Amino acid sequence: MSADRPINTEEAPTDEQLVPKEEPKPAPSSAPSPEPEPAPAPPRPPRKPKPLAPKLLALLVVLAVGFILAAIVFGSGGGKDETSAEQAAPAPSAEPSGDGEEAATAESLGFPGFATNNTTRVGGADPAANAAAVALAAFPATTESQRPKAVTLIDEGDWAGAIAAAVLMAPPVRAPVLFSSEGAVPQATEEALAALQPKNTHEVAGSGAAAAGEIAILRDRLFPKAPKHIVIAPADAPEFAMPAAAWAARSGDPVLFASGDDLPPATVSYLERHNQLPIYVLGPSAAISSEILREAEKIGGDARRVSGEDPVANAIAFARYDDGSFGWNINDPGHGFVLVRDDAPLDAAAAAPLSGSGTWGPLLLTDSADTLPAELRDYFLDVKPGYTDNPTRAFYNHVWVIGDQEAIDVNQQAEVNELAELAKIGSGGE
Numbered sequence: 001m002s003a004d005r006p007i008n009t010e011e012a013p014t015d016e017q018l019v020p021k022e023e024p025k026p027a028p029s030s031a032p033s034p035e036p037e038p039a040p041a042p043p044r045p046p047r048k049p050k051p052l053a054p055k056l057l058a059l060l061v062v063l064a065v066g067f068i069l070a071a072i073v074f075g076s077g078g079g080k081d082e083t084s085a086e087q088a089a090p091a092p093s094a095e096p097s098g099d100g101e102e103a104a105t106a107e108s109l110g111f112p113g114f115a116t117n118n119t120t121r122v123g124g125a126d127p128a129a130n131a132a133a134v135a136l137a138a139f140p141a142t143t144e145s146q147r148p149k150a151v152t153l154i155d156e157g158d159w160a161g162a163i164a165a166a167v168l169m170a171p172p173v174r175a176p177v178l179f180s181s182e183g184a185v186p187q188a189t190e191e192a193l194a195a196l197q198p199k200n201t202h203e204v205a206g207s208g209a210a211a212a213g214e215i216a217i218l219r220d221r222l223f224p225k226a227p228k229h230i231v232i233a234p235a236d237a238p239e240f241a242m243p244a245a246a247w248a249a250r251s252g253d254p255v256l257f258a259s260g261d262d263l264p265p266a267t268v269s270y271l272e273r274h275n276q277l278p279i280y281v282l283g284p285s286a287a288i289s290s291e292i293l294r295e296a297e298k299i300g301g302d303a304r305r306v307s308g309e310d311p312v313a314n315a316i317a318f319a320r321y322d323d324g325s326f327g328w329n330i331n332d333p334g335h336g337f338v339l340v341r342d343d344a345p346l347d348a349a350a351a352a353p354l355s356g357s358g359t360w361g362p363l364l365l366t367d368s369a370d371t372l373p374a375e376l377r378d379y380f381l382d383v384k385p386g387y388t389d390n391p392t393r394a395f396y397n398h399v400w401v402i403g404d405q406e407a408i409d410v411n412q413q414a415e416v417n418e419l420a421e422l423a424k425i426g427s428g429g430e
Helices: 053-073 100-108 127-138 159-169 186-197 207-220 243-251 267-274 290-299 311-321 345-350 375-380 409-419
Strands: 118-121 150-155 176-178 200-203 229-234 256-258 277-284 305-308 336-341 362-365 398-402
Touching: 053 336, 053 362, 100 176, 100 256, 118 127, 118 409, 127 176, 150 159, 150 229, 159 207, 159 243, 159 256, 159 345, 176 186, 176 345, 207 256, 229 243, 229 267, 243 256, 243 311, 243 345, 243 362, 256 267, 267 290, 267 375, 277 290, 305 311, 311 362, 311 375, 311 398, 336 345, 362 375, 362 398
Parallel strands: 118 398, 150 176, 150 200, 229 256, 229 277, 277 305, 336 362, 336 398
Antiparallel strands: none
């Protein structure tokens, strides 16, 4: 398939409405780095958290200049018909000026280690670092107006609660997800909290379906209007539930969970609370049974399934789906996208602010660190942007890549960049 084929050319809640914040707990100084690099730098001593956003943004400017220079030298050559992973340029090594503390902080919070003209990587070594970096990307925090009024703190052992919490990123609440770890606060989270300075922090009790139900009720209390739809995702198949996080942040639709052939009490209770709302079940029948769909329909409104046979296809199906006011309906160029590994459900929640702000794009999944799935490549080709005469009047795609190179390596990122590149179509005048 040719890469150059033609394509289709309220008010925010008051602070009193939010749950009061607890002071962030300091990260234990003895906590080891979650995934140390092969040649790690000597550990820096624990330090008192302080607002870092201005310093981090300055560092990003330095990094961006380096990446632009690298792009000029190793440019992607957007006019090529095919992309070869073997031809991808290696990630440039950036040595930012400034003190070592700033560089170490940026790295620990997952700020981009490799950016191209059509992709940006948030390359944290763990979900806490990725969530902190995404939160600061969505809320630069250099002024009061750029800070979120609240954040949601979720234990990293509760992937379902984290995906459900993405709904609080939707307007008007706009609370990004950050992670705790067994009651402690990782250093990346601590530093993000110090920079963001939210007035309120909501910590979710319980886990799984119960936590999702609690978050859905909190959503009703904080939002001025009821949701338009309800999403039910599989509690036993996180790889099929992951795309729900991006949609929740985009739409304000709550995400509930089900497993086996039974609806958990928290899910039943919320369906009864909104028994006229349409229900969308995410995932194939192998992940969430048809019996669940029938039971949900008995309690609530009409139920429909959105699915693909595997996690990659399932995410694409949701990105393409259109049912009136429900679904992304992204079947043409000119959009943002977020790319995550299918075995990283916490990263789906961490990245949700990128789907609820900025380029407002759906979550897509890859099942390999080094190889772009064929069906995802085909989808990117279907929505590849193009122009005939004037590229400055064209539509553009941009892809956020979440995770370090152990999750998605630079060769795959380079291929995604090529597929997102604006292509010349036909023989229109220059």
